[in-house]
Structure formats: C-alpha cells, structure tokens
Amino acid sequence: MSERRIGIVMNGVTGRMGLRQHLERSIVAIREQGGIQAADGTMIIPDPILVGRNELKLRRIAETYGLSRWTTDVAEALAEPDVEIYFDSQLTQLREKGVRAAVEAGKAIYCEKPIADSLEAAVDLARLVRDSGLKNGVVQDKLSLPGLRKLKRLVDGGFFGKILSVRGEFGYWVFEGDWQEAQRPSWNYKSEEGGGIIVDMFCHWRYVLDQIFGEVKSVYCQGATHLPARWDEQGNEYAATADDAAYGVFELEGGIVAQLNSSWTTRVFRDELVEFQVDGTEGSAVAGLRNCRVQHRSATPKPVWNPDIPATENFREQWATVPDNETFDNGFKVQWEMFLRHIVDDAPWSWDFVEGVKGVQLAELGLQSWREGRKLEVPALDLGAK
Structure with a gap:
C-alpha cells in the first residue's frame, strides 16, 4: 500500500x-x-x-x-x-x-x-x-466530544421539539499554587500575558452554541477575579490580573436562551467537568464530555413543591441514557x-479562520459587557471583499 x-x-x-x-x-x-x-x-x-x-x-x-x-x-x-x-x-x-x-x-x-x-x-x-x-x-475540539456529538444527534433528529434554553456548567478548582501545585500554567491568570477564562472559554462557547443550537445574537457577561493572588511555577506569589470566572447569558437565533457558567474557582458536584442541560417542548437532555441522558415529554414526572417533607423521588433515575451507537475517538x-x-x-x-474570528469577537464582547454592565448585540462580521 x-x-x-x-x-x-x-x-x-x-x-x-x-x-x-x-x-x-x-x-x-x-x-x-x-x-x-x-x-x-x-x-x-x-x-x-x-x-x-x-x-x-x-x-x-x-x-x-x-x-x-x-x-x-x-x-x-x-x-x-x-x-x-x-x-x-x-x-x-x-x-x-x-x-x-x-x-x-x-x-x-x-x-x-x-x-x-x-x-x-x-x-x-x-x-x-x-x-x-x-x-x-x-x-474546535468540543464539537467532537462524545457527549456533544450525542446532543447534536438529538437536535438533528428533532428530539427536543422547540428548544427553549441551554444551561451549561464548566470548571473545577484550580489550586492557587502555594500549598498545592496549580493544574494550569500561571499565564492563565495574567491578563497582560493573554490569560482569562472569558478569552479562553467564550471562543469555545461561540462554536458550540452556533453549530449545535443557533447563532449567538447577544451576550451579557459578568466576570470576576475571585482569587486575587496565586503562586507561579517557581513558587513566587503574583497578582492575578485576569478573570477566573465568567457568568454569561446568551440569546440565540430562534429565541433560545443560553446560560453558561465558566469557573476555575468552583468545586465539582456533577458527573463531569462540563455539563449542558437542554430543555425543549418535547424533551430535555443533559450532556457531559462523554455521556448524555434524556427525558422525553411522555416520560416526564410531575413533581410537586413541598419543602416540609423529604424528597421522595430520585430525579436522576428518571432519565434514560443515550447509547453510543458508534466508537468515539479523541x-x-x-x-x-x-x-x-x-x-x-x-x-x-x-472550521476555517472566519470561525476563529467569531470566537475572538464573542470574547471581546464578553469583556466589554462585563466592563459596561450591559447586554451587547453580536454584529455580523465584515471581512471585506476578497
């Protein structure tokens, strides 16, 4: 051969x-x-x-x-x-x-x-x-994650009916570097070196939202530098000048509302380091890095709010697992x-450079939204004539 x-x-x-x-x-x-x-x-x-x-x-x-x-x-x-x-x-x-x-x-x-x-x-x-x-x-690696590929399969198959909302949680605790070594390099927390979770993750969220659910039309972002001091690879303390958490609300094409939290200052209480819940008129799904679970309209239970007695339902057991149906590689x-x-x-x-520009655009708008404390429209890109 x-x-x-x-x-x-x-x-x-x-x-x-x-x-x-x-x-x-x-x-x-x-x-x-x-x-x-x-x-x-x-x-x-x-x-x-x-x-x-x-x-x-x-x-x-x-x-x-x-x-x-x-x-x-x-x-x-x-x-x-x-x-x-x-x-x-x-x-x-x-x-x-x-x-x-x-x-x-x-x-x-x-x-x-x-x-x-x-x-x-x-x-x-x-x-x-x-x-x-x-x-x-x-x-644009997140699109090839098994969990998101299953989610895309559900969208393309019409499982959700009309999609109403997307909620995403991403992150974990990145140690400060003093008493335990940090899992991420110190430049991530220095804005002067290109660090910051908004710059990092909004580039991802742009293509995930655009290509699975609908084009991003507006963004409101609240950023934060929750930990103002960290320690670098040589054990020296430094001022963290970049954001380490971002709380974003995005309006998508078709009226879908997406809420995505990104944080290096949160401790994980979920099945995977990133999870997305999608709710639609006909069903809902929760997808992580690898797994995806669904609950169809016909199988949705009818919980009643009563704070005076312990919960009698195991809500996680009411969801069905989406099968792999293929072999997933890295x-x-x-x-x-x-x-x-x-x-x-x-x-x-x-996924050409134009798609890369869209990610940078959303990150810049997220930072601007945080500075100005307001929602911003996402304008169409103009790269000019060839």
Whole structure:
C-alpha cells in the first residue's frame, strides 16, 4: 500500500495542550495506527517537525516519542521541502507572527484558538489567510466530544421539539499554587500575558452554541477575579490580573436562551467537568464530555413543591441514557484526521479562520459587557471583499 508523508511544523509542542492533545494523542497516535486512509487508498502519514523556544524540552519530547526532527527556528522548519501544514499552539500573543510566516511560506494552516489577541488582529489574519487561497482551520475540539456529538444527534433528529434554553456548567478548582501545585500554567491568570477564562472559554462557547443550537445574537457577561493572588511555577506569589470566572447569558437565533457558567474557582458536584442541560417542548437532555441522558415529554414526572417533607423521588433515575451507537475517538485526533483528509482529498471542512474570528469577537464582547454592565448585540462580521 502506498504512503503519502505530510510534513507538519508543530509550533508550541512544549506547552501542555500542544504536547498532550495535539502531539501525543493526535499526531503520534495517528502514526502508531499506521496513518489514515485517503480516498484512493493511500495511507496519509503525518511527519512532524517539533518547534518551540526551549531546545532541551524539544529534544526530550522528540526522544520520548521517537521523532527525529525538531528546531527552535520556525523559518528553518517551514523551509523543509516536505512541509505542507503549519500548526500553532503557542501563547496567543505569539500566534500572529507564526501564521504570517506560514502564509508567506505558502503552507496550509491549522491552529489553536484564540487565533489572535484582539478582534482587529483576528480579522486581519483571517483576511490574509483567505486572500492567500491556502487551506486553513481552527481547532474546535468540543464539537467532537462524545457527549456533544450525542446532543447534536438529538437536535438533528428533532428530539427536543422547540428548544427553549441551554444551561451549561464548566470548571473545577484550580489550586492557587502555594500549598498545592496549580493544574494550569500561571499565564492563565495574567491578563497582560493573554490569560482569562472569558478569552479562553467564550471562543469555545461561540462554536458550540452556533453549530449545535443557533447563532449567538447577544451576550451579557459578568466576570470576576475571585482569587486575587496565586503562586507561579517557581513558587513566587503574583497578582492575578485576569478573570477566573465568567457568568454569561446568551440569546440565540430562534429565541433560545443560553446560560453558561465558566469557573476555575468552583468545586465539582456533577458527573463531569462540563455539563449542558437542554430543555425543549418535547424533551430535555443533559450532556457531559462523554455521556448524555434524556427525558422525553411522555416520560416526564410531575413533581410537586413541598419543602416540609423529604424528597421522595430520585430525579436522576428518571432519565434514560443515550447509547453510543458508534466508537468515539479523541476529539482532537478526530479533527486532525479530518483536516489531513481536507488537505489530501479536499474533503469537506467548515472550521476555517472566519470561525476563529467569531470566537475572538464573542470574547471581546464578553469583556466589554462585563466592563459596561450591559447586554451587547453580536454584529455580523465584515471581512471585506476578497
């Protein structure tokens, strides 16, 4: 069987997301399974070149995963003759420079979100990429989660009837770093370094809401920095200048109201780290990362409010589990495989830089809403003529 090896410049693999989700669980996993099959039967084999700022970390990562190519020089990596794709999972402030270099080198581009640290910069990048004619994509991993894929299946099948509302809870307690090590890097809590949960999660919520339930039409956001002091990786105390919690209300197309809470300062009392409850005229569903449960109108019980006696019903037992009906793979890996087929076979791909701009737009509007204490409309994007 013939092979097609595709060189991929992977910039930012020394970071947690770039290393674990994109390199280890996606690209290395695809290589270990022998690649993925193209339409003509050819096996597509990704061949990564690791790029980062720390030479020692790069060498260790390459040795761990049996890879031979790494460099601290992006231009050197982009100049390799077999390179077809540039991937970026750096800090957001560094992303624009990398993407522009990839465009100049004529490479397809796939990158993490946010695609830029401001809406203006994101629009400029999207225009640049669009006008270059290069294939491009932005990671939208939540859409490939088993729980949300089951939820999308319910929406597409008409299970809910008219959808009325969506309620989402995301988050967990991120330790401050003094008496227990923090699970997230310190830059997440520094606005001057691109941190903040609104910038992080509103980019996710935009594509989840838009592509599963309906286009976002307005946003009201209340942010908070609940923990003003944290400790960094060297054990030094620092002032947390970025928001660590966000409480958002979104109006969607069709009159759907979505309420989404995002927090790194909450302790988990739910089945999964993120859960969405969708209520409709014909039924409701609760979906997490992997599982999804439903309650149809015909099976809805009739509770009566009586605070004077203990609850006599086990409400969780009144819901049915949605079956898998398919084998679910890692969401990041699924999207990598789709993007590789897009490159080789021109297979359908809808998550381009314009979708990335929408996420940055909603994050900026969320921050503005918080500052001004008011609901804001989400205007249509204008990227200008090609």
